[in-house]
Amino acid sequence: AQSVTQLGSHVSVSEGALVLLRCNYSSSVPPYLFWYVQYPNQGLQLLLKYTSAATLVKGINGFEAEFKKSETSFHLTKPSAHMSDAAEYFCAVSGRAGGTSYGKLTFGQGTILTVHP
Amino acid sequence: EPEVTQTPSHQVTQMGQEVILRCVPISNHLYFYWYRQILGQKVEFLVSFYNNEISEKSEIFDDQFSVERPDGSNFTLKIRSTKLEDSAMYFCASQGTSTDTQYFGPGTRLTVL
Numbered sequence: 382a383q384s385v386t387q388l389g390s391h392v393s394v395s396e397g398a399l400v401l402l403r404c405n406y407s408s409s410v411p412p413y414l415f416w417y418v419q420y421p422n423q424g425l426q427l428l429l430k431y432t433s434a435a436t437l438v439k440g441i442n443g444f445e446a447e448f449k450k451s452e453t454s455f456h457l458t459k460p461s462a463h464m465s466d467a468a469e470y471f472c473a474v475s476g477r478a479g480g481t482s483y484g485k486l487t488f489g490q491g492t493i494l495t496v497h498p
Numbered sequence: 499e500p501e502v503t504q505t506p507s508h509q510v511t512q513m514g515q516e517v518i519l520r521c522v523p524i525s526n527h528l529y530f531y532w533y534r535q536i537l538g539q540k541v542e543f544l545v546s547f548y549n550n551e552i553s554e555k556s557e558i559f560d561d562q563f564s565v566e567r568p569d570g571s572n573f574t575l576k577i578r579s580t581k582l583e584d585s586a587m588y589f590c591a592s593q594g595t596s597t598d599t600q601y602f603g604p605g606t607r608l609t610v611l
Binding site: 413415423425426427430473483485486487488489 | 529531539543605
């Protein structure tokens with residue numbers, strides 16, 4: 382069984398400030414972890430993913446996330462927020478029992494990021 | 499860049515009516531998924547489909563739901579008799595055999611009156 386918890390349904394930062402969106406997961410098998418972003422009236426776009434290679438993962442638009450097995454976390458960060466980062470962010474986990482990477486994604490509840498000028 | 503497309507973008511229907519939501523996955527992908535997001539709630543898995551059969555389904559995916567790949571390009575979700583609680587955004591996703599990433603479409607907003 383898998384689950385994802387995103388701490389904070391709303392995060393507000395000033396432009397240029399650090400962005401930190403928290404994600405903790407639970408998985409009975411080694412996880413694949415993903416961050417997706419959803420802009421208003423659009424679908425889910427992949428930001429970055431962890432698939433058992435490097436624990437620090439870099440994604441698009443300057444975002445990165447670090448997989449910490451001991452803390453069961455996969456927090457998303459960006460050093461300097463931009464107005465265009467305002468969106469909803471979803472953390473998701475996928476199991477890979479048997480070495481496969483195919484299977485359902487389990488999502489967290491999402492975090493809405495607001496960026497103030 | 500290839501993308502997943504979904505039609506219609508918005509569907510309004512009366513309770514009890516049948517609806518079909520359509521998706522065109524990325525052309526060389528073989529794994530297909532449907533998810534839904536009720537307003538203000540999590541994105542939830544409905545069903546996965548591979549090799550012309552359902553590989554996994556959630557508790558939500560009851561006898562009122564069905565999926566089909568009627569030709570080489572479309573992937574459809576049918577709801578036989580819609581309920582008010584079926585109102586949600588429905589996302590289609592596809593995944594290739596050489597990638598661990600699911601690519602999502604823009605969604606269909608279903609409103610049941």
